[in-house]
Amino acid sequence: MARRYHTLDVFTDRPLSGNPLAVVHDAADLDTAAMQAIAREFNLSETVFVLPATGDHRADIRIFTPGGELPFAGHPTVGTAVLLASLDGLNPGSETTFRLGEQAGPVPCRVQRLADGRFTATFEAPRLPAAIDHTPDTAQLAGILGLDSRDVGFGAHVPSRFGAPVSFCYVPVRSRAAVDAIRVDVGWFGETFAAIGENHPAIFAYSSETAAAEAAFYARMFAPGLGIAEDPATGSAAAAFAGVLNRFERLPDGRHGFIIEQGFAMGRPSRIELSLVTRDRVVTGVAIGGGAVILMAGHLSV
Missing domain, CATH: 3.10.310.10 (Diaminopimelate Epimerase; Chain A, domain 1)
Structure with missing residues (x-):
């Protein structure tokens, strides 16, 4: 037919x-x-x-x-x-x-x-972000991404795992240039996450250095176990990223908006609009637009 x-x-x-x-x-x-x-x-x-x-x-x-x-x-x-x-x-x-x-x-x-x-x-978002235990250590994540361990982390941000409901490992990277320099070791990727019980791992690497002044974060996402070597824009990762921001940015009560740039390194520039609401240090609502x-x-x- x-x-x-x-x-x-x-x-x-x-x-x-x-x-x-x-x-x-x-x-x-x-x-x-x-x-x-x-x-x-x-x-x-x-x-x-x-x-x-x-x-x-x-x-x-x-x-x-x-x-x-x-x-x-x-x-x-x-x-x-x-x-x-x-x-x-x-x-x-x-x-x-x-x-x-x-x-x-x-x-x-x-x-x-x-x-x-x-x-x-x-x-x-159909579910609010929830933290997930057992994040690989900085040296493991740097090796998977082909980075120096000194490239991982900025400000209060350290690697973390959240899901909403699709789970991601969030890796803060010190610069946009370092994000663009990532080269994934697929074998190490799979072995590291299998050891902590994650069968379909995905990494969302992000920096606070952006291409456009109005953007807040610049990111790349990799999920080779799902057949996605790299994704140009990942709304489900942006939804769970609300939990990352609430943890490390110490957001006050109210509504907060962030623009996430993704796909630039692939020649597929994308712009994701993330809105979240916090109350008493808890995320109470998440919306994604574009x-x-x-x-x-x-x-x-x-």
Whole structure:
């Protein structure tokens, strides 16, 4: 059968930048093995499969990397929300809200279409960030990333692990140049995290030196066990990063906004907008936002 799909570039307002995403429509008759095979065929960091809505959802979705399924992911949520709002005929100067059903839970989304026709979307993280025990030590992480141990850490920031619900190891790096110099040792990567019981490890390396003055952090993300050598923009990592910021920045009560740059080292510059709310030193809300551009439409013969 001819099955519709679209591709988008997410966390950007320009085509051929940001994080590419494939969205496959009318996927109710596809089993898990077929979805995984299609995700490997697209070979993007994530592919979304749109399923009939349950409850009050606009749609239910499943998300696959080339190496496995995720319960939740950021750029698939933003991209799918924008695509569905576009197909629903959202007019310039308007906005709409709905929920997407993901394995991690319902995800509230708000999509805006600006007066010039560009789309942006914001979603509320389905779970709040939680700390995870057993972070590899600085020397191990520096070796995995091809850095000197002196490159790891800045200010109060030291390596940590958080999930929301997808888990990441967060590695602070002293400079943007050092972030760009990272070269991952895949074997050491897998061995180190297997020793602490993490089967699908991901590292989010970040610096407070940025390309744009309005940005707060500059980052790269690596998850070779999921088939992602490097990801141009990782919304799920940004969601859990709220826990990192709350721990090391000692944020006062209130709402805080941060812009995260990612994908620059890959030639896919991306801009992720992170908003978090804190009260009594606890994160009580997290939202992730950004733009998306619909790039291609076609049909799969499966």
